[in-house]
Amino acid sequence: MRAFFDFLKAFTVMFARNRQAMFWTFFFPVLLMGLLGVVFGRGFGGDFNVAIVKLDDGMVANVMVQAFKNADGVHVTRPATEAEALQQLADGTVQGVLVLPPDLQRDFAEGDGTTQLPFHYDNSDMATAGQVLGVTQQIVESVGNDIAKVQPKLGIQPVGMKAQGFNYLDFLVPGIVALSIMQTAIFGVAGTIVTYKEKGVLRRLRATPLPMSSFMGANVLMRVVTSLIQTAIVLGVGILLFHVQISGSLLVIAAVAIIGSGTFVSLGFTIAAVSKNVEVAQALMNVVQTPMMFLSGIFFPMTNAPAWIQPIVKILPLTYLANALRAVILDGVGLWAVRWDLLILLACTGVFVLVAWRSFRWE
């Protein structure tokens, strides 16, 4: 047991001294997330689009449309029907839908209280939603005040909905976490073990009475812990810089991360087992990781991908890790809700361990 901790310490020291490894493990995922976020992320604090469904031709409705058109940072579209407008909201083309109901003019002129205008908005990203609501409310109220000179005459009645046109950063951050877990586990395990095999380190260690399980176990534990630190860093940066809302419990997130790490650690062992040398291992790692990187819904959802790709998406273990992480991080669900994803990951772990066990050669 002592040797186990000595090796754990040694692996940690070697890792900490390896600047390249530190870069790829801790800095690169954040860099990747930042770049993708800046390029594809929906800006906040910037402009937004509002669809106005004008079902009344009265003076109030016309002034309202004009007011939105004149407002800075707001782009107005004019779909004919409410259904069409809501579709735009669902697609993510607009961030809010303001409905000017058929009897707006009459209500405004004859009603006693405040006329509430239905306003649909995308609440999947609170930062953007808050801003859209605030600006809209301000414009609507000021139009009411300008016309009626009595306060308050017009307000909005917010109706939140989850747009299918996702908030990209909310989508991206759990994906980056999943990707990092995969890469750390596969590179860390397959890379080191094949190098040690090729250099004769494994052979030399086998000439000692040390049980190999201590050596391998220390390596695995170190990679799993690294994955957890990585997860914490990526989520932390996501929260601080990109205002991603983490609704899930940290313990649940960590549990999913550990299960995923286990799957890819055992995949790393499988690669190490079947690779004769570093070149073969490298090729295999690329063959295994590249499809997962792009077809597991890490950077973009695969729901809109062509039908023939779907079976491929479904056999990639990373798909299930990304799904489970998204569910626990964004929707705040518990482990039971993602049990199928986790079971598939555990089943993969079992298969990989079995293959690695059967085919492992020390030299």
Place this chain on the structure above:
Amino acid sequence: MSPAGVASPGAAGVVISLRGLTKRYADLTAVDGISFEVRRGEIFGILGPNGAGKTTTLEMIEGLSRPDDGEVIVDDLPVWPDPTRVKARIGVQLQATALFDFLRLHEIIRLFGSCYGVRRSTADIDALLDRVGLLEKRGSFAAQLSGGQAQRLSIALALVNDPVVTFLDEPTTGLDPRARRALWDVIRAINEAGTTVVLTTHYMEEAERLCERVAVMDHGHVMALDTPRALVHGLGADAHITFTLSAPVPVSDLCELDGVSTCAAHEAEGYSLVADDAQRAVVSLLGLAAQRELEVKNLDVQGANLEDVFLQMTGRKLAEEEEEDEGGEKVEKPRRRAFLFGRGGR
């Protein structure tokens, strides 16, 4: 307790005993039923060309490779079927072992110590590094060592558990002559401190100078086993004589010379003789030259050595690559490319 049949006269002085040890691979028998004993406290050499089965033999003794037949006893313990206990008592230096990058020498030694369940103090570690002449390198990384230094580190690791016997597999292969001689001194010092040393080599000189007894191996067999002196003596050859003559003579004339056992002619009037009595052979050669008014040039008389023993037993030379190693820098494999994402190997 040694199993019956293994104990031999003077078994108390025997630290390793092989009996009918055999290793077969798909298409060849790498080690073919060899038997010998290593005495406690000696430097024992296994001499042979590449592919003779030296490394395979060591691996079976070290518990790294399971024999197909036969048995090995080390320090009164059978190595197989479970070599763990023997592994704890022996030290091993393997051919071409690279070590962990990003660990310093003293850290590597501490780590290997814990592989043996040995907790070494810093003073202990420094003493061990000092024994192999690497004390001033204690804070370096293994990758920064020269070939000779790397081998000495490897030998230090073979001593980390204070073994009864330490195995060195071609410890000086690829080293330049100076580094090789420095390593011999280290090995002698280890032996003098009480550790039995078993080493393999394909350098005749190394076996002659370093080993008390030598097993000559070829094609998985032990051809001969004795002290280097007795092996050479047993040849019946005393010396090698090479020379050139100012004009050619029939080779048969040279063979008939007194004291000569075999003879050969080479290009450019060069000749070589193997003499069973060097003095008589030289006298008679010079007599023949005077009689025929020939000039003997480049005369070289060299005592017979293990190379001749091997040549006589197998009809082949021991080490083809000896020349290219001489004076050369350490032979180093090209470094592997870094991983795509640069993370491999740590």
